[in-house]
Amino acid sequence: MKEKLKKHIENLIALTDDEFSFILSHFSYEKYKKNDFIIQEGENVKDCYLVVTGLIKLVYDDKNGKQHIVSFAMEDWWESDFSAYFSQTKAKMSLQCIEDTIVFSLSFKNYQKLSAELPKMKQFFLEKSNSGYIASQNRILSFLTSNAKERYEQLLKQYPLLFQRVPKIILASYLGVSRETLSRLSS
Amino acid sequence: MKEKLKKHIENLIALTDDEFSFILSHFSYEKYKKNDFIIQEGENVKDCYLVVTGLIKLVYDDKNGKQHIVSFAMEDWWESDFSAYFSQTKAKMSLQCIEDTIVFSLSFKNYQKLSAELPKMKQFFLEKSNSGYIASQNRILSFLTSNAKERYEQLLKQYPLLFQRVPKIILASYLGVSRETLSRLSS
Numbered sequence: 374m375k376e377k378l379k380k381h382i383e384n385l386i387a388l389t390d391d392e393f394s395f396i397l398s399h400f401s402y403e404k405y406k407k408n409d410f411i412i413q414e415g416e417n418v419k420d421c422y423l424v425v426t427g428l429i430k431l432v433y434d435d436k437n438g439k440q441h442i443v444s445f446a447m448e449d450w451w452e453s454d455f456s457a458y459f460s461q462t463k464a465k466m467s468l469q470c471i472e473d474t475i476v477f478s479l480s481f482k483n484y485q486k487l488s489a490e491l492p493k494m495k496q497f498f499l500e501k502s503n504s505g506y507i508a509s510q511n512r513i514l515s516f517l518t519s520n521a522k523e524r525y526e527q528l529l530k531q532y533p534l535l536f537q538r539v540p541k542i543i544l545a546s547y548l549g550v551s552r553e554t555l556s557r558l559s560s
Numbered sequence: 561m562k563e564k565l566k567k568h569i570e571n572l573i574a575l576t577d578d579e580f581s582f583i584l585s586h587f588s589y590e591k592y593k594k595n596d597f598i599i600q601e602g603e604n605v606k607d608c609y610l611v612v613t614g615l616i617k618l619v620y621d622d623k624n625g626k627q628h629i630v631s632f633a634m635e636d637w638w639e640s641d642f643s644a645y646f647s648q649t650k651a652k653m654s655l656q657c658i659e660d661t662i663v664f665s666l667s668f669k670n671y672q673k674l675s676a677e678l679p680k681m682k683q684f685f686l687e688k689s690n691s692g693y694i695a696s697q698n699r700i701l702s703f704l705t706s707n708a709k710e711r712y713e714q715l716l717k718q719y720p721l722l723f724q725r726v727p728k729i730i731l732a733s734y735l736g737v738s739r740e741t742l743s744r745l746s747s
Binding site: 433435439441442443455456459488492495496498499502503505506507509510511512513514516517518549 | 620622626628629630642643646675679682683685686689690692693694696697698699700701703704705736
């Protein structure tokens with residue numbers, strides 16, 4: 374399992390075995406069952422997560438009790454309520470498992486420690502953050518420029534695996550459409 | 561003017577005079593007139609920009625010729641087509657001045673050089689990128705959870721200055737509503 378973490382980091386940054394051992398010692402390894410909450414709204418957010426296997430959703434429950442999907446994360450993706458993580462405050466969103474899921478977790482203290490003690494890891498986090506920012510900008514753009522049908526088609530093209538793994542009602546929530554609209558789009 | 565750059569960086573990271581001189585040597589200083597393009601769609605994106613004075617808009621022109629506002633940037637904000645900047649490819653978006661604007665520009669080469677040679681600057685860029693990511697996530701959330709009236713009120717509360725400086729038609733485009741809808745909201 375630790376080989377997956379090594380490979381994930383080495384996609385961006387070459388590591389010696391000693392460096393990887395040092396990095397690994399800052400991560401924990403956690404298993405969750407389908408429907409388990411990794412983060413619950415209102416709790417302190419101590420960790421961010423790298424998905425090893427499984428699928429999770431970051432959700433926001435609005436004041437009317439409606440659930441909105443902010444993002445999905447599957448193998449090799451990082452997820453957390455990053456606003457709460459970086460400010461070490463309480464979660465505004467929840468992180469819940471759509472499938473049985475295994476993650477590597479990294480506390481904010483260890484994130485800072487790794488960044489400070491290993492410049493390579495600071496570089497790794499910088500590149501990850503830049504990629505995340507770009508992905509968010511693209512999602513904003515798709516909200517501004519695309520209708521539901523186009524957003525559906527973009528997602529299908531970009532992440533075909535998601536369509537097999539995510540229940541239709543959750544996919545509809547991610548796209549910001551009703552279940553009925555999604556059925557029309559996908560038929 | 562260079563004092564503004566120093567203060568901007570020192571909001572996050574303490575610098576010696578020598579460090580700041582080294583940093584400053586990697587930036588250029590550029591003046592633009594209202595309506596000038598800093599980045600034009602289709603051109604190579606070499607630089608990102610810190611606004612010293614003025615106001616700019618990052619826009620995307622869709623295939624039907626409709627312009628969408630992805631973001632604004634005013635004093636102390638960074639802006640670019642970051643996807644193109646970080647991958648050193650051609651701009652999908654344009655960056656245009658709403659007011660006469662002065663910026664500090666930083667080439668990608670100098671971004672990498674500063675990151676590599678001064679760990680403090682890597683830390684600065686990491687914190688800026690994390691903040692940008694969080695702001696984008698909040699904007700996604702507001703698209704998912706808020707109607708036009710609520711998005712209007714959030715923006716008014718968060719950035720009251722923008723309302724005095726941005727023409728109504730541009731504000732409407734940012735909110736993803738028609739000019740007429742915005743007039744109803746603001747009356």
